[in-house]
Amino acid sequence: MSAYRPRRAWESPLYHAVAENLATFLADRQLRGRPVPFFVVRDFRAFLDCGVPAHGFLRVHCEACGRDRIVPFSCKGRGFCPSCCGRRMAETAARLIDETLPEAPVRQWVLTVPYALRFLLAYDREWIAAVHHVFLNTVFASLRRRTGLSSLGRNAKGGAVTFVQRFGDALNLNVHFHALALDGVYSETEDGALLFHPAGPPSDDEVGRVVARVARRVKGLLARRAEAGDFDAEPDSEDLLPALYG
Template sequence: MAKAAYHNPQNNLHSSAQHTTAENRIHYERHRPEETVLYQLVQEHIESFFAQVETETGSGLPDFVKDEFDAFLECGVLAHGFLRLRCADCTHEKLVAFSCKRRGFCPSCGGRRMAQTAAHLVDHVIPNVPVRQWVLSLPIPLRYLFAAHPHLISPVLQVISRAISTFLIKQAGFKRPDAQTGAITLIQRFGSAANLNIHLHCLVLDGVYRIQNDTVEFLSVRSPTVDQLQALLSQIIKRVMKALTRHGALIEEEGMTYLADIESDAALAPLQSAACTYRIALGPRAGQKLLTLKTVAAQNLEQSGQEYCANAHGFSLHAGVRYAMNQRNKLERLCRYITRPAIADERLARNKDGQIVLTLKTPYRDGTTHIVLSPVEFMQRLAALVPRPRLNLIRFHGVLAPNAKLRAEIIPGSKKNKSHASNANDAAPPSQATVRISWARLLKRVFEIDIERCPHCGGNVKIIAAILERTAITKILDHLGLPARAPPRAPAQIFDPFEPT
């Protein structure tokens, strides 16, 4: 199939008979991206944005960024193809549009990936032991460095993972050869203001594993103190700077450290740099700070959880979130928060002047609740958020690494647990854990919505065809009175970089 995933179902189509909806049944309407502010923004300004970048930088955007915008305009739109689903009992039909499955800024595909990743990590990866979240924030120059050269994240992650694991092993009273621990690092690339803010969320097993008499034993460790966090952060900073210097990304001269002049993409680099520093990249307001709205009073700088936070030289290390082994639901919610989409449709709006107003997830300490950008300026932000192809945003360390010897013994649904289940019931063959979770199951798990049941009679809904041919698409949508053509892109406007807005 041309596109492997699909969007939410199109309901309220024809059926051969009238049926009453089951009482209290949750009904899920198809997501209509063409009606959202984000879709209309891209549709109306994509060509103008591409022209602006080429005019001001002398180079077009990389193909992977252009492909992201192109795919987003097709995502969830029935005119680009769909699946036909039919109820086996009452013949009620639904149409399901295909999705783009991109990782940049699509809220729908990002929401699906969020739910699927969180469920997979909790069900199949993270052992049933206490887990602590370690969040490492980076200074702005390093955020830009990792955005422009993501291959540098790997050696830095090795340094960070080894420092935290060594700390936990010593905290448990052992040496590295005698105990092991594990972690999952989720690389988050954005902030609440759609800014480019690369930082690391490390879900670390809050303890160590030991092998005693051929038995794997987990030992929890005590919480870190402020002094321990500060010492650990200083150690991480020192080792990270050395690693980046070794790889030629940093230069040390006369006691000063600065970024090396590494070749970057001519068109994407200014967008990423501005998105890191809360500024405008191109256009008449290039270099200026974002326009912000402050609608609440400034907050007290002292916040809860500061006893588990350390700061130094633009770095920040926070370890105040911990979940016990019986708090798996809370752990899954944390995973969903970390892997959430960069843009949420409900936080975007247009004001009377046609500007884009983005509501922050939580107010800043100075009372800022919204940022305001022109449509093309917001497009600059979207382009900066697109990750490069084949960039793995989830990394596994220690006993959770793919080839770790203990991994098969400790993860949920491990071979050891399966063998016990098989001994209890010899007639039942051992089953393998299903890694992929269908979108229908995710909706039921996260939102308690069952799209595999007919909203009219409660019968099972099955896929009967994939409609990809243009003539068939047009014929079916015309028959149902639905748009058979995708919303057209607005033509590029002639752009003068010196003309005031």
């Protein structure tokens, strides 16, 4: 039988790197007139408290064995803490399997975008929503076409859960989308029941069509926004985000 062992967060190399350099880093950005966003500072400082009993804990008592355990509070951060992100990942996966996804095949679709558009998405969440909308609608249209249900239009329903990633393998700025899409569509029968129509794997040509249509529609969005004069000026070279491109 395994026993609970609280992690010793303060002994990790990552903890030491953040603890020893955070104050200097924040002060440097302040002096340059480019302070770090508050939510980034919040996550870093919460990480330094995460799993450290001195910053709070629960005392848990087992009535069966009579033992007590000290369980340190966690930061529950979403962006930086490896422990909390790992736990959230496991909990999210379990919830998707147990409560969200139906008994149907699922395929992962990944959309990456050109460098300039990554920068725009990093700054503008409305653009993330717009590109995501184009992406999923194009995938759903492909599914309807491959199941022979294009004539039903959006009455043939697809489904997907998307996770937006903001970094690449090298921790560089790389906003992209991972979508877990049902590999088919649902239609409604005359008696109101839902019937699933599997699409099967897409061909290379079909994937190419999806990519081309997403690119064309996103270019159209860019053109319309440029005509409306909605784009901001080029970001300052002292900004933190450009440095993350490398």
